[in-house]
Amino acid sequence: MENRYELNKNLAQMLKGGVIMDVTNAEQAKIAEAAGAVAVMALERVPADIRKEGGVARMSDPKMIREIQETVSIPVMAKVRIGHFVEAQILEAISVDYIDESEVLTPADDVNHINKDEFKIPFVCGARNLGEALRRIGEGASMIRTKGEAGTGNVVEAVRHMRTMLNDMRRVQAASAMELMTIAKEYGAPYDLIKYVHEHGKLPVVNFAAGGIATPADAALMMQLGVDGVFVGSGIFKSGDPVKRAKAIVEATTFYNDHVKLAKISEDLGEAMVGIEIDTLAPTELLASRGW
């Protein structure tokens, strides 16, 4: 058991440079795998639909997840509500490869997150800044992603969260040793993890981008900002031509620095998902504010 956490961090390392796609059934999972996704995220409704239809969003039907597991050979992830440790127990029982304790679903606990250390299965969690990322890692998350603003097709929040995290890390790195405890207090982050960032200048786990990525250029933007890979939620299956777009986003994530290739990759993809201006959302509609 003692090296389980290392093995779980290691799986995230294998996903680097790749795209993890939201899928709602086995057929979409097949399309994602065929396009070159490194993993799929099984969920009942993509964030854009959760946003539109409202209501409580919960863990998916285990039967649907199992069908996806039987269909694809790449890792299968699935979401649980923040703090809903029984949903996590259920997903562990059906051996999904990664659990996303996600703000996209309706939180089950408005104070606490799951104690992820208690599980053998790895967890990925969203974060808007360094403090939030380190709190989740402190609880046992072995992978972090930006929260972005899921289901909007608008990348601005993912950019903000990544830039905030980078700025926070630069500050921690540049601080003197005697300032670290006060920074830990200010960020609400475990002191030992602040020390880790001070020494290494990065998170102790892999960090992906998520929330609002809709085009190959969005994916390459996040990669150039320094994330290790990307999650694409509604961006693919809410677009005009999911097959083409999925493939294009995969290509752009690998060749994120090759401008000529990016131009070619971005050609003729059909319609992107309709985007939402973040300012038009009421504060209660912002998913990123869920999580503590």
Place this chain on the structure above:
Amino acid sequence: MITVGVLAIQGAVAEHVAALNKIENVKGIEVKTLEEIEQIDGLILPGGESTAMGKILNYFQMLEPLAEKIKQGLPVWGTCAGMILLAKEIVGQDTTYFKAMDMIVKRNAYGSQLDSFQTTIELPEIAATPIPLIFIRAPYVESVTGDVTILAKVADKIVAAVQDNMLVTAFHPELTDDLSFHKYFCKKVSASKQVS
């Protein structure tokens, strides 16, 4: 001085590069185009998702030219997904990639992430001390033919093998501090460079 490239399509690339750069007279770099691959003495195909890497190699018409380079003798080491890319046959699927090494591999052979594990092995021909082995949703080699030499077995399954210019490991030396396999591969690369 030798230059070893790590195929940077996707996966644990930086880890391999960092390990290579700890070895004397070895320069590790990331490579993702055929032009870059022309500049190197040896190539590592890293761990990641073989389906994703295979797709992208295919999209950018890199599969065949790379397979040809390997056939011509470019020293290559496949870890995990890289091992799958090198196999002539893959259990349960028709798609193969470089079709280079005479072996049948089984993907996700141990199960899901819950079945990922760590162990150690003694391999006197590679290192004097026991080597830590990390298996992440790992494949293994089901069987070999031709002149493939089996290097290591764990619980009776083949997890490391060599054939001519090719080395494969089902596990991930790049995730440990142990440089034994990187040194072993770099020795192969140096020897090959001296011959040519």
